[in-house]
Amino acid sequence: MLRIPLAIALLTFAGVGFAAGDATNGEKLFTTSECLSCHGTEVFTAPDRKIKDLKALDTQVRLCDSNLNTNWFDTEIHDVVAYLNQQYYKFPTPE
């Protein structure tokens, strides 16, 4: 009984994930950048983390990206946001 709704939910989620950014590519970008030279991944999961939603995450990744002079393209920012969200933040993604 529960299987079909679950499958639909998973498909929907995968579709949204792709539209919002490619988390697999985001992981590649993130792990090959110097992102972890100032802070570790613990800031993403700390109880007092500052980022409360996807929009704030997008803004913070852009700030950190410009600190670092990585100059990621918009699509690359979206990919990294998708990865960080999938891996750490787990905010609901917009339709």
Ligand code: HEC
């Ligand atoms: C020049 C140092 C520096 C580099 C390099 C850097 N960051 Fe940051 N990052 C910071 C500082 C400072 C904060 C704020 C920490 C705080 O608010 O306590 C921060 C916070 C963050 C947060 C929010 C954490 C929270 O509170 O939820 C995210 C997400 C983040 N950085 C992502 C990245 C990414 C992605 C990169 C690679 C593009 C990166 N950072 C590279 C300095 C840096």
